Amino acid sequence: PPAQAGGRWTGTLVHEFGGPNGAYPNQSTPAFDLSVNLWVVTQSGGTDNAGTLVELSPPASAGLPWITKGVYSFSNGWNGALPMEGVTIGPDGAIYGATSGGGNNNSGIVYQFKP
Helix, strand or coil: CCCCCCCCCCCCCCCCCCHHHCECCCCCCCEECCCCCEEEEECECCCCCCCEEEEEECCCCCCCCCEEEEEEECCCECCEEEEEEEEEECCCCCEEEEEEECCCCCCCCEEEECC
């Protein structure tokens, strides 16, 4: 927030998507875990172009880029495809979300990733 009421806000690029780390984080609401890592999903990109789950870690010093700590690629198979609507961090610290494709019936899945 600005130092003074009514002051200007400044923006900072946190992460740019494309290629193996995913693309099109449409409708994805990012979520912070208890370690202050930011989690976001993309609807395409990744190894099989079926979307990704990306973990971003804040920089050690202000002004430095955020660090991509992990990228999980959905495969359009049993583990789903086209993750939607972002993720939720459960009380157990696990990451929960859903996909709109993939799974045994190609109708989507609900997934859980544990820390």
